[in-house]
């Protein structure tokens with residue numbers, strides 16, 4: 310196929326000091342802090358594929374949590390103590406944890422100032438509660454929609470500041486100058502999605518390309534949300550880790566995804582009160598036969614009621630909570646029904662379980678329901694008493710749980726890992742930053758609510774770094790910039806042209822975008838869900854490489870509009886390759902079951918004191934490995950060097966515990982030394 314001809318003067322190029330990719334809570338907050346740190350609002354741009362899209366604006370849960378240091382009454386807390394708890398799951402750097410803890414208060418009050426109505430008492434104390442993996446009461450919430458309200462308040466302020474927002478701009482490539490000793494980001498290539506037409510036409514593709522030249526680029530594109538069939542991420546969020554991968558960024562902890570129970574018709578976590586009222590769990594097979602399957606795995610209703618109740622607080626699936634009839638045994642049983650037996654699983658709020666008797670409830674359940682004045686004849690009545698809003702949310706989304714069953718599955722919810730960055734959230738590429746869920750600062754597990762805090766703190770740190778060290782525009786002149794981007798654009802246009810205008814090719818099975826997504830998601834379920842077998846990995850890895858290489862041939866594209874699907878699938882495939890390679894490397898490093906997954910391997914390595922844990926009943930097939938190996942003192946990183954993917958296991962940095970002498974810190978701060 311002939312090269313695509315284009316004239317660089319035809320291409321729309323805009324220039325800013327800082328370009329933020331993504332308009333979620335992390336990206337919007339960063340824009341505001343840039344202004345606070347002295348960058349003129351006219352020098353800042355937010356580019357986003359969909360303003361109001363993404364996770365922050367479209368998600369929530371029973372009590373969506375924001376995690377911050379405690380600051381009320383006689384609670385004893387400190388940044389150091391909070392940092393210890395952020396790091397407790399392992400595989401998290403201590404300095405990053407200390408920064409997230411120290412700045413949590415500043416960021417929390419930033420949100421309060423912007424109008425997020427976090428509740429306080431008559432003394433002005435911002436009361437808290439205990440969330441998952443939290444030994445204190447650091448969690449706060451405004452109810453089910455904390456992140457949505459954060460997003461709205463942040464956006465209002467961004468609009469007040471008149472910061473430019475480029476909506477319907479899909480970023481497809483980071484531009485960088487690699488003639489420097491350390492590669493430097495210099496711009497972003499976007500495609501304006503609403504300009505694409507329903508025909509195949511290269512002229513229209515070229516006109517839809519928009520270039521942003523920038524001194525600083527901040528990736529705030531959220532989590533890789535489209536990789537799993539069962540997902541509780543909002544549908545408008547897809548994720549763009551491929552942007553960082555193709556730019557040559559180092560990524561980390563990609564093995565650490567988080568999963569939990571959620572309804573699938575309307576995507577919503579069934580955490581908190583949905584479990585505390587002890588709903589009836591049923592599975593329905595292809596012949597319509599209904600079974601209360603959980604009773605197969607718990608020796609008594611008392612133990613089952615306790616596990617269901619705890620699932621409310623302990624929402625993410627956790628390898629440590631299977632034994633002794635722990636709450637994650639429920640996720641495992643649901644997984645077995647849906648993924649292995651191909652049944653549908655539902656929560657029924659209209660009836661009690663066959664074995665339900667108030668007298669048989671575990672004492673912690675009974676005490677809680679009684680103290681909450683929520684003991685009633687069935688789960689629905691209990692839920693109405695405990696949290697009436699929980700029923701209403703489903704009603705508003707077309708599901709009446711007072712009449713119908715609620716279909717659930719074990720769903721993907723969050724990636725704790727992501728792009729690696731330093732203390733200022735700058736990546737290994739100079740002037741390229743990563744914040745929010747795209748940044749992989751968390752470890753194996755994290756306190757609930759730490760994701761939202763981390764996203765806010767990251768934006769502040771980036772703005773401080775840029776304000777103090779990268780505030781001036783890049784001296785790179787337009788001619789040199791065009792010289793760098795010309796081959797990049799040429800390659801993009803040639804790939805797109807091929808993808809659109811190819812003829813059918815022998816021996817290659819073609820797929821529509823919908824078929825290809827299904828393929829990606831099936832692969833993820835097989836190797837990267839809560840169950841992680843080591844078998845057949847190698848072959849699958851080879852297949853992914855082939856697909857990345859041949860994607861432009863494989864995908865059937867009918868018109869220019871579908872190019873976006875091509876770009877998203879390319880991104881998802883690259884991300885999948887990195888995640889699955891990380892999981893394979895984890896197997897090869899003798900990693901044990903941890904976080905939100907169980908490791909299955911055929912043989913035990915006895916020198917590492919590996920042992921099988923065998924879950925009860927039919928679940929014995931999921932006999933998973935535990936051992937004495939402690940990989941949590943290291944962080945697994947992955948990076949591509951000249952096309953070759955390599956791993957490093959970096960030693961976790963300790964939490965700093967020397968905090969300087971005031972006069973010296975004051976001087977370093979005034980001289981700007983702390984920002985280097």
Ligand SMILES: Cc1cc2nc3c(=O)[nH]c(=O)nc-3n(C[C@H](O)[C@H](O)[C@H](O)COP(=O)(O)OP(=O)(O)OC[C@H]3O[C@@H](n4cnc5c(N)ncnc54)[C@H](O)[C@@H]3O)c2cc1C
Pocket residue numbers: 330331332333334335336356357358359360361362363364365366368369370372373374375376456478479480481529530531532541542543546547548549577578722723744745746747757758759760761762764
């Ligand atoms: C069901 C659920 C419940 C949760 N509950 C909690 C909780 O209680 N506490 C907590 O701390 N965390 C929670 N989380 C996680 C938290 O909500 C997210 O991590 C956080 O909102 C992510 O914010 P973000 O700004 O990084 O990304 P997002 O809000 O996802 O924003 C990403 C933005 O990037 C844009 N974008 C993506 N790719 C591109 C591209 N190529 N070009 C242009 N734009 C692009 C998107 O359109 C979007 O605007 C929950 C998540 C889910 C799914």
